[in-house]
Amino acid sequence: MRQVAIGIDIGGTNTAIGVVDREGNVLYERKPQIPTPQKRENPNWEQAKSNKLRDEFIARLTSEIKTAVEMVRQINPEIEVMGIGMGAPNGNYYNGTIEFAPNLPFVGVVNVAELIQANFPQLKYVKLTNDANAAALGELIYGGGKGMKDFVMITLGTGLGSGIIVNGDLVYGADGFAGEVGHTTLIPNGRVCGCGGLGHLEAYCSATGIKRTVYELLAKYNNTQSELANVPFNEMDSKKVFDAAEKGDSIAKEVFQLTGEWLGMSLADTVSHLSPEAIFLFGGAAAAGEYIFKPTKESLEKHLLPIFRDKVKILPSKLKAGTAAIVGSSALVWKEMEKNS
């Protein structure tokens, strides 16, 4: 028998599903898969509607899981499904709920793990966690964190997510929500964050943060020569900044320099808390390579206590961009098996 785990990524707009083996190979994948209906900003949005959407979502997800297993069995009848791991924004590992996720259609607290478990009573491991935590577990089980006991995973997407590994396991904290490094204060009373807070790391070091920095610098220098000066705010993205930097654009280069300086300063705080062996960077902004890694490393070292210097590795994630979310979620299953062995 070949053991496999189901990995499910519940995202703000889509839910993706995959079947993954112990080495992280994706045997089956559907993505984008199950549309996650957007929560309307509507005063008439009530619990009944939320319950209906929830039930539809669970039914659809259940049928997709069955299909996935069948598809993989057709190729290899010898597979044994060990469990289901799910990653979701505001996912809570302790009780399997998704709680007050701003971009999901459920109102309040929904116990997704319990609802799915009810449809697969034969499976021992049906677990759910925060999406960035799932990515950290993916790095631990299949990626560059294999064999490490202490590291931090930073996911640089629209926002900045994080998952913290201490003593070989995720830090969940008292309530299951630990690992929100994106919402630590970088600049007191600084930029308004998506969460409403001020000066949070995520408002500076993320795709959105990079975009904001472009326009701050254009405003600062009144730079009309940069090719970025011809792009409207709503059309700017990290790729355009990267392309401009490659052509030597001074604004684009300073954007990455600043982003790295900020990220390094903030990660020094994370090191002062946790003293990890490594910090992995994952996601779109991390794809900018040395433009991000070099200033981040320099700034990290500059801001560290002497006892921490020249110790912490800043590494690119070894998870593949396309499948990291489902692969990370599937890692939950192997981790649970390990804990229970």
Add this chain to the structure above:
Amino acid sequence: MRQVAIGIDIGGTNTAIGVVDREGNVLYERKPQIPTPQKRENPNWEQAKSNKLRDEFIARLTSEIKTAVEMVRQINPEIEVMGIGMGAPNGNYYNGTIEFAPNLPFVGVVNVAELIQANFPQLKYVKLTNDANAAALGELIYGGGKGMKDFVMITLGTGLGSGIIVNGDLVYGADGFAGEVGHTTLIPNGRVCGCGGLGHLEAYCSATGIKRTVYELLAKYNNTQSELANVPFNEMDSKKVFDAAEKGDSIAKEVFQLTGEWLGMSLADTVSHLSPEAIFLFGGAAAAGEYIFKPTKESLEKHLLPIFRDKVKILPSKLKAGTAAIVGSSALVWKEMEKNS
């Protein structure tokens, strides 16, 4: 037989020793005890001298441990010594060393745990850790953290120390030095910290930080009426600020307000990392009670992500000020026994 543990606090100027039972009762105590010779700022300070001081220190400490055990045995012949726990600045749990401690007379790395263990080969547990980590273990084993799995201990002394408990054990990190929250950046490019860094939490929220804030505010307002305006910088301490606040002094009250606001903002970052059940405050500044606790709590809540609000308790440490260091160090022994049981 009544089981006891030896607790030793190796400080910058003195080393104290105690014998502590499983409930945290101090059966014997000598403090101040073994003078820790100051490292001279002297170019002739070489390894040979350091080795001599180290050997003298270990011999003296060994004889003090033997005396302590004898003294307790005279009162209760039935005691069984389970081990020795030591707390020291820059103490490293993993290998038992004190590494480059700025205020200790040893040069470089000295394996204190190994040297003491050699003199007590019959003891199974001879362990050493950072002093703030020892305090956190004390809170976990004997104090307000009993039964908690996730909390943070903040010691407000001359500096700001911290110990982090995750899943019922200390976070040591990859190198054994995790838990340096005092050296996270509070204000980018702010006050010069004792470590040479800029804007670190310790430079604001500590006895030293409080002193600095007094003079910043006197300078800001050119306040000649405050009784603090008559005290030279080198004679200012937290007690004087507390006394002035009790009399309604506006500078003193603002000092505590600001200190709490800064501490709360910084602790919000700690919560974003770890989501602890509680944060314990210990030490001189914490003795200022509501002057510190109230603004700290308010600022913490203000800076937290919504999912973390109204969850984290800010509590005074339950360790007694006079014996906390030896009691905390002794807790290492019970923790080791628990891990090995």
